[in-house]
Amino acid sequence: MNNINSVGSSVKQGGKPNRGAMDIKQAAVLWSLILMLSTSSLGNKICYGELGCLVTDEGWHSIAHRPFNPTPYRREEIGTVFKLFSRHKRHGVVFSPNNIGGNSLRVFNPTKNTKIIIHGFRSNADSVWVTNMTNVFLERDDLNVITVNWANGAGSLYVKAVSNARVVGLEVAFLINKLIENHNANPGTFHIIGHSLGAHIAGYAGSRVDGLGRITGLDPAGLGFTRMPSYVRLDRLDAEFVDIIHTDAEFVGLGLVEAVGDVDFFPNGGYHQKGCRWPMIRKWSAILKLRFLFENLLPCSHTRSQELFIESIKSSPYLNTEGRSTSNSCHLVGFLCHTYEDFVNGQCTSCGNDGLGCALMGIDADKYPGKRKRNGPRKFYLVTNSSPPYCGHHYAMNVTVAAYPRESDAASGDIIAAINGRDGSVSTAHFTPKLRTMKPGETHTILGFSDVDIRQVYAARVTWSWKPNTLLKYFCLSCIQNLLVSHLSVTNMEYNSNSIVETKAACTTWKTPIYLASDKPRDVLLVC
Known part of the structure; x- marks a missing residue:
């Protein structure tokens, strides 16, 4: 994605023979109604005050891949909440970009690296994985950790949550730019970690922050984003370095199949993680908003990316030794390969003399020696265990x-x-x-x-x-x-x-x- 300089540019903002004619007419009317409903906001400029504006043009709509494109909630309806954590404030401080002074400023240290964690559809910032990731980060390093809670926008119907994600991207970008402008923070020290829809929110934010350091996409959502233009989804140009972990990337899964980062990791092929079952039920429970099925069956392949990333923080050899897991000495090593079939058939077992054939999945993906060579997607494959520790x-x-x-x-x-x-x-x-x-x-x-x-x-x-x-x-x-x-x-x-x-x-x-x-x-x- 490129930076957005003006509204309107094509970048992120945000039977019987005698019944045949009648069947065709009915189908045409039906599709016209669907098209009218799904594109009701095309061409409209939607502004959110100090956050800026969004434009929805034909690039945000596809009958095959994104047929529904409703207008997002108002900013107040989504009610995005930021919470800042540090080693001195482990319980966190709620703040907004416009009141970062006072107590919250004493918590935020612009000289330290900042991790921003964004949840996905039908989740919130109090989810177990967000809390665990926050705690593990602070155990391993002295950081600023900011959680983004957009539960009201994420709890709606999926197609509405997809649109709401664009507004949350404006919120996150506004926050980071405020910290850069008012508190002399370095954009290169910001690292956004987003799961599912949260990964695309990270991309929307990154397209509005010049020089953003890094984005990690944890199984970016595929529904409504597959085969769409790069400005509609997370893209490798949204930050200086973008790494992706695909864990439910299949036709019946919830994740994005396409490689969209500087480095893309596909553990166990990137789909149907070990110990997970019934991917089709998980998908339709999400679409139909069946809460019981969604909450009990979804947190498997799609959310395995969260657990893998947390494990990588625990065992990282690069972060401070303080807080490092002693029970897990292995690492999540991915091998550069064309396909998973080639990988399991032993065709990609060498890292090469230059080390470009291997990369660490998770927090240390940015140590990959070829991360600055943006000449196309790099796919890395690895095998994991079915339960912690996942590495082997x-x-x-x-x-x-x-x-x-x-x-x-x-x-x-x-x-x-x-x-x-x-x-x-x-x-x-x-x-x-x-x-x-x-x-x-x-x-x-x-x-x-x-x-x-x-x-x-x-x-x-x-x-x-x-x-x-x-x-x-x-x-x-x-x-x-x-x-x-x-x-x-x-x-x-x-x-x-x-x-x-x-x-x-x-x-x-x-x-x-x-x-x-x-x-x-x-x-x-x-x-x-």
């Missing part, structure tokens, strides 16, 4: 299948490895997220994931499980059940606090290929 360790196994006496034969199944480290640690990792057919002479690189970091790889107990389809299992007399391996290596991708993701490999090549008998573990000494 990625491994890559490289397997070369030896030539069989009958070269046309192949084996299909799973590989599981209990990997041993030189320090005695053991990690059990599944290396086949889906069944593989391995033909003689082929080399496969397969991704594995485990909770345990075994550091320097030393040995592995490898189990091959033959898993053909049902017919082959009972009627194939010449199927290859054992895997004949001529080469096997395991790579541990371990995060280093010097912002380098190292790859430590251990491998072996046998003069005589060995059999991995089906369902019989075999100890393999891995020596480089």
